[in-house]
Amino acid sequence: MSAATTDTAIAAPKSAPRERFSATPYLLNLPALLVIGTLLLVPLIMTLILSLHSFGMYTGVTDDISFKNYAEIIQDSYFHEIFLRTFRISLLTTLLCALIGAPEAYILHRMRAPWRSIFLLVMLGPLLISVVARTLGWAMLLGSTGVINQTLTGLGILSAPVQFMYTETGVIIALAHVLMPFMVISVWAALQRLDPQVENAAISLGASPFTVVRRVILPQIMPGILSGSIIVFALAASAFATPAIIGGRRLKVAATLAYDEFLSTLNWPLGAAIAVLLLVGNIIIIVGCNRLVERRYAQVFQ
Template identity: 75%
Template sequence: MRAGERWSWTPYLLSLPGIALCAVFLLVPLAMTALLSLNSFSFYGGIADVWKLDNYADILADSYFHEIFLRTFRIAALVTLFCAALGAPQAYILRRMTAPWRSLCLLIVLGPLLISVVSRTLGWALLLGSTGLLNQGLLALGLIATPIEFMYTETGVVIALIHVLVPFMVLSVWASLQRLDPQVENAAMSLGAGPTTVLRRIVFPQIVPGILSGSIIVFALAASAFATPAIIGGRRLKVAATLAYDEFLNTLNWPLGATVAILLLLANIVIIVGCNRLVERRYKQVFE
């Protein structure tokens, strides 16, 4: 606050409804889940209202849970990389299009967001099955001798999640490109810069914030995805979200399911914040 200015409660009072809404629908459920994760569970006695860290110790010491969390973040990282590689060029091409082709192509890119995630995933299950359209087409062309196993594999889950999440990357990069003046590119080319130099020195620095924000969104959604891994991965390919679901509804071990959910949230925060700071530091070193 500057010297001579009077303190005002107006901004805080205006923010109070949003803060209250966030507290009721986000912070309170998270706090209740965190407290539930500290309880113990037995199949004969049910949930015991005793605060212990046994659930966290069991997960951190068991290689079974290590494998599931490693698979979860490996899938999320691959989905994020492919979404960045596909979404950034798509957004740049869409920006250079003229009406009405831009609107039509944008509708096609954002089309998956208009359909239920379950419907989309069931469609991919039909395409990726051993008797699905993809395998049958490859067999008909003579490119493969036996069907490729996409269902119940990480490859199939990654493919389906890319289709679901790439629109978020396109939107994030698109928002960054709106601040880029097209005349700057034309000016650089008139001064002798080639297309590669223009993309590397002018366009890429402008879209890096969009790629970073899109990567955060995509990684968080991929790591916490449930419907797609449950349908494409099935029971044999568990991720953290499906593990928490099984603990809550199948084994009824709510404290362990809550522990998985809390650890997934904490790991997401640590990975996203750490990678974001690392990339931003490298970005400043290269372009400043």
């Protein structure tokens, strides 16, 4: 064999070994896929199918397939008002949680042990209590004869009790308290990546505390705020117990309306259509916000 042939054989790249198909990852994920498919996808598909049926006062749920329920929701201004109220309450609740939760998470992050652990437990402790119990507590606080109105009228600050119950304001306050821990947790996770030396460097270069917060801290924790906002908005839009107790029957949202259609009027197809539209609206908003979060993460951590 000549030297040129030998050099060519040595220089020739070896073909990469072909990867063998392994079924292990699929088998490991199979139990989770079965659980998700059984407990989540199957009920959603059944709800979607149910929403395509019709309902009669004397015939009940019929076997025909149509988009009659969706057409009724789209054409009736009553349903428009309820869906707009639902998303308005969810948006205002999200803004309130962001305005209070983000500074609170930053303050907790700057605390030293053991106070940081104590106040973090105080903040996350309400998650261990039932949502119904917390909402009933707010009902006793916000009522016309509740603690807040009695205190303010007793001090002479108010001449008459302020109406919080059965109003959007009362629902937003109660929902913000219920969902605040989710915002704090999201911002807290983002703060773990924040280097305190960056703040010290900005201060040493002459930046004011407000400038440090606006130009250094806020851009880095913004992905956490956006992630927490997605969680809070989704939970607020689908909340049932808090709007039902604080809002009562006067102030309906999509979740309480679907409940009434299922159990009061027994119009299951219409209730299912309301639930499907609420889910679709949530998905559209969440996917759009998730794109914004991904772009923000790419800008901050690139």
